Amino acid sequence: MKARWIVALLLTGFTGVAAAQQGQVPTxxxxxxxxxxxxxxxxxxxxxxxxxxxxRLTAQDASPAVPGIKMERWVEFVQGxxxxxxxxxxxxxxxxxxxxxxxxxxxxxxAGAKVEMLKGNDYLRVWINRAGVxxxxxxxxx
Numbered sequence: 534m535k536a537r538w539i540v541a542l543l544l545t546g547f548t549g550v551a552a553a554q555q556g557q558v559p560t561x562x563x564x565x566x567x568x569x570x571x572x573x574x575x576x577x578x579x580x581x582x583x584x585x586x587x588x589r590l591t592a593q594d595a596s597p598a599v600p601g602i603k604m605e606r607w608v609e610f611v612q613g614x615x616x617x618x619x620x621x622x623x624x625x626x627x628x629x630x631x632x633x634x635x636x637x638x639x640x641x642x643x644a645g646a647k648v649e650m651l652k653g654n655d656y657l658r659v660w661i662n663r664a665g666v667x668x669x670x671x672x673x674x675x
Contacts, residue, residue, distance in 0.1 A: 563590045565608070565661050565668055568646045574657050574672035576610065576618035581672070586610040586617065588646075588661060590668070595621040608670060623669045630667055650674075 565588045572583050588608050595605035604624040609616045647660045654674065661668040 562592065562609075564588070565590055565663055566646050568648055568659050568661070570610075570657070570659070570672075571648065572657070573675040575675055576620040576672060579618060580675055581610060581618035584612060584617075586612050588659070588668075588670075590622065591619075608668070620670050620672060625667045625669065627662075627665045627667065 567585060567587050569585045570581065570583050574581050587610075589611055591607045591609060593607045595607060605621050606624065607619050608622045610618045610620075645662065649658055649660070650656070651658055651671075657672045657674055659668075659670040659672070661670075
């Protein structure tokens with residue numbers, strides 16, 4: 534539940550923690566920032582070309598829920614005003630990052646966005662940090 538109130542605070546623009554702790558779920562889309570995808574990937578099973586995209590968090594929960602992750606939503610990749618693709622994002626507060634990514638940099642989120650190939654070059658990760666909340670998106674490489 535902790536992740537839900539943090540995300541609700543971020544997305545709905547609430548300034549009072551008490552309102553966010555009451556479990557109000559965001560209902561509007563929110564731009565998370567811009568990222569450059571360096572190579573073609575699969576997003577929701579469809580091709581997403583290399584390029585620069587605005588990442589927009591939707592209010593739509595991912596279904597079915599991803600086991601072991603507290604909060605999942607859909608994000609859209611927008612280019613030229615049109616949705617070019619979408620994928621599930623895992624939403625994790627900074628305080629819980631050390632549990633997902635142990636090591637010397639655990640809990641240290643990048644400022645803004647970071648795009649990186651993961652071990653074996655089979656997956657590309659987009660990691661966006663906004664207001665102490667991490668948004669992790671994983672794509673299979675095309």
